[in-house]
Amino acid sequence: MAEVTEAPLRILVVEDEVLIALELEYLLEDLGHVSVGVAGCSADAIALGHTARPDVALVDVHLVDGPTGVEVARALSRDPQVAVVFMTANAKRIPPDFAGALGVIAKPYSERAVAGVLDYVAQRRAGRAPSVEALDGFDPAPAAGGGARTGGAP
Numbered sequence: 001m002a003e004v005t006e007a008p009l010r011i012l013v014v015e016d017e018v019l020i021a022l023e024l025e026y027l028l029e030d031l032g033h034v035s036v037g038v039a040g041c042s043a044d045a046i047a048l049g050h051t052a053r054p055d056v057a058l059v060d061v062h063l064v065d066g067p068t069g070v071e072v073a074r075a076l077s078r079d080p081q082v083a084v085v086f087m088t089a090n091a092k093r094i095p096p097d098f099a100g101a102l103g104v105i106a107k108p109y110s111e112r113a114v115a116g117v118l119d120y121v122a123q124r125r126a127g128r129a130p131s132v133e134a135l136d137g138f139d140p141a142p143a144a145g146g147g148a149r150t151g152g153a154p
Helices: 018-030 042-052 070-078 113-123
Strands: 009-016 033-041 056-059 085-089 103-106 138-140
Touching: 009 018, 009 042, 009 070, 009 103, 018 056, 018 113, 033 042, 033 085, 042 070, 056 070, 056 113, 070 085, 103 113, 113 138
Parallel strands: 009 033, 009 056, 056 085, 085 103
Antiparallel strands: 103 138
16 A cells, blocks of 8 residues: 555545445555545535545545535535545546546546545645656546546546
8 A cells, every 4th residue: 555655634535335435434544544524415525525624525426415426526626725536437427627626536446546646636735746647547637637528537
């Protein structure tokens, strides 16, 4: 596993599948980061995003209340301290502007993809300009160095 060299990231998991959320929380802990909570619907995700003050929100597009992950991303990304990353098998539902998110990790995701993206976020927070070129399993938003989207992740 990757080792955290900066302060651990505080991460909000927005996922309605309990087993996936638990697995992701264990992975985050193994990587040296801290889960500030799990939300399975848009209202809980937005509320927890405002109260827990995460550094990163890992957001699924389709939640228990429907395909509301895009509105969660828009709400949370209004805070410049929160980096939003989609984690979804429904990448075609992500709008061309990525709703303010840095990009998308396609499900099923790999530990390497999650670790790489979290390292990328930590480097950005530290004021460095990391490259997205070497990140496996990550489709960056155009604003984060990705190309123009033609619908869905590659």
